[in-house]
Amino acid sequence: MSKKSLSKFSRRSFMKSGLVGAVSTILPGDYIEGNTEELYPVITPTGTDDTDWQKVRSQFILERGVTYMNNASLGMPPAVVINAVKKGYEAISSEPLHGKHDLQEQIAKKVMPGLANMFGTQTDEIVLTRNASEALHMQATGLILKPGDEVIITTQEHPAGLGPWMYRQERDGIKVKQIFIPSPLTSESDVVERFSKAITPKTKALSFCHVTRGGHLYPVKQLAAMARKRGLLTLVDGAQAVGQFPIDIHELGCDAYAVSLHKWILAPAGTGFLYIRRDARDRIKSVFAADTTLESPRIEPPGTKDFPIRAAILAALNFANKLGQENIEKRCRFLSDYLKDGLEKIQGVTLLSGASLSLSAPGSTIFEKDGLDAMEAVPLIENKIKTHIDEHQRDGHNAIRVSTHFYNNTGEIDSLLSALS
Numbered sequence: 001m002s003k004k005s006l007s008k009f010s011r012r013s014f015m016k017s018g019l020v021g022a023v024s025t026i027l028p029g030d031y032i033e034g035n036t037e038e039l040y041p042v043i044t045p046t047g048t049d050d051t052d053w054q055k056v057r058s059q060f061i062l063e064r065g066v067t068y069m070n071n072a073s074l075g076m077p078p079a080v081v082i083n084a085v086k087k088g089y090e091a092i093s094s095e096p097l098h099g100k101h102d103l104q105e106q107i108a109k110k111v112m113p114g115l116a117n118m119f120g121t122q123t124d125e126i127v128l129t130r131n132a133s134e135a136l137h138m139q140a141t142g143l144i145l146k147p148g149d150e151v152i153i154t155t156q157e158h159p160a161g162l163g164p165w166m167y168r169q170e171r172d173g174i175k176v177k178q179i180f181i182p183s184p185l186t187s188e189s190d191v192v193e194r195f196s197k198a199i200t201p202k203t204k205a206l207s208f209c210h211v212t213r214g215g216h217l218y219p220v221k222q223l224a225a226m227a228r229k230r231g232l233l234t235l236v237d238g239a240q241a242v243g244q245f246p247i248d249i250h251e252l253g254c255d256a257y258a259v260s261l262h263k264w265i266l267a268p269a270g271t272g273f274l275y276i277r278r279d280a281r282d283r284i285k286s287v288f289a290a291d292t293t294l295e296s297p298r299i300e301p302p303g304t305k306d307f308p309i310r311a312a313i314l315a316a317l318n319f320a321n322k323l324g325q326e327n328i329e330k331r332c333r334f335l336s337d338y339l340k341d342g343l344e345k346i347q348g349v350t351l352l353s354g355a356s357l358s359l360s361a362p363g364s365t366i367f368e369k370d371g372l373d374a375m376e377a378v379p380l381i382e383n384k385i386k387t388h389i390d391e392h393q394r395d396g397h398n399a400i401r402v403s404t405h406f407y408n409n410t411g412e413i414d415s416l417l418s419a420l421s
């Protein structure tokens with residue numbers, strides 16, 4: 001990664017704060033145990049530096065001395081979210097009937113419109129799921145296809161994205177065409193061209209990640225526009241995308257979009273949603289009900305729900321809205337740019353994250369280091385400096401993934417860099 005690829009706002013704020021290379025003293029210890037309300041009211045940060053985000057950091061209950069840089073696996077919810085879950089369970093335990101009713105009302109009247117508003121959809125175009133995997137399964141198995149029809153996917157899918165298509169190949173006789181996409185991505189047009197070239201008269205849909213596990217950012221808007229022109233549907237895996245940067249699903253132009261809310265949005269574990277474009281309802285149908293209509297598509301999984309968990313999504317949305325999606329993106333860029341800058345200086349390190357902002361998401365950074373096995377490095381780093389990172393042994397790499405979120409800081413990154421060197 002060249003210096004040019006570092007975002008300008010990060011560079012400016014580095015200089016302003018003089019934080020380059022400095023060890024930050026910010027710790028999560030400001031948090032008072034037992035106080036699951038905010039210690040400080042959540043204040044919208046005005047900059048990207050650690051000092052601007054120090055009070056935000058104090059909203060998390062992470063054990064002192066531990067560093068969490070594996071947000072791409074599972075987000076670390078702030079205290080307000082934990083408190084909301086606790087209150088929800090108290091509500092259905094102390095007065096089950098009213099408790100359940102109140103939580104259902106909160107989900108219908110606040111969570112669903114809140115999600116629709118945040119992600120640019122109509123409220124009736126989304127249904128809650130337990131995670132992205134469930135949503136990915138619902139969108140792939142709900143797509144109307146006949147034997148011999150083709151769906152194009154990539155070599156960079158998560159097993160949760162690949163699995164449902166393999167299921168359909170096996171059960172329904174469709175053909176799944178997996179195209180190779182290089183890591184790092186070379187350009188947006190290269191990705192679009194690879195899909196475009198693979199389309200045949202039998203192709204009915206394209207399915208791919210918005211952001212891959214390695215943090216590669218796909219040109220969803222261009223892919224959806226190209227597919228639409230050719231009469232094809234686009235079904236997107238947004239598990240790694242939502243919460244890292246502002247997303248308007250209508251503007252992306254895709255037909256289905258599967259989401260994890262327990263990663264970058266920091267909602268409780270076991271939350272996600274599925275979006276299906278209103279005018280794709282005749283081609284992506286419910287996998288749970290037969291008597292559906294365009295007005296009543298009945299996409300949602302039936303049965304009793306985890307109401308306290310779902311109602312607590314509201315606390316995560318309010319938290320993210322208060323911070324601001326643009327501010328979160330800038331802060332995430334600031335931290336990953338700082339990390340990339342430091343990695344570049346370590347001998348034997350090869351950065352594998354895309355070299356421009358349009359090709360790499362703000363939060364996840366992948367790299368290899370000569371002589372370092374990723375599988376062995378992860379527990380080593382955990383033991384040595386109590387820092388959680390992840391391996392990325394895929395797409396031909398023996399890489400390490402560091403996924404930083406706004407609550408991390410430059411001091412933690414410095415410790416990781418020093419352990420790596």
Ligand SMILES: Cc1ncc(COP(=O)(O)O)c(C=O)c1O
Nearest residue numbers: 131132133158160212213239260
């Ligand atoms: C790209 C991608 N898709 C799907 C998933 C599955 O998400 P979930 O655990 O919410 O089902 C993940 C999880 O890491 C992922 O990285």
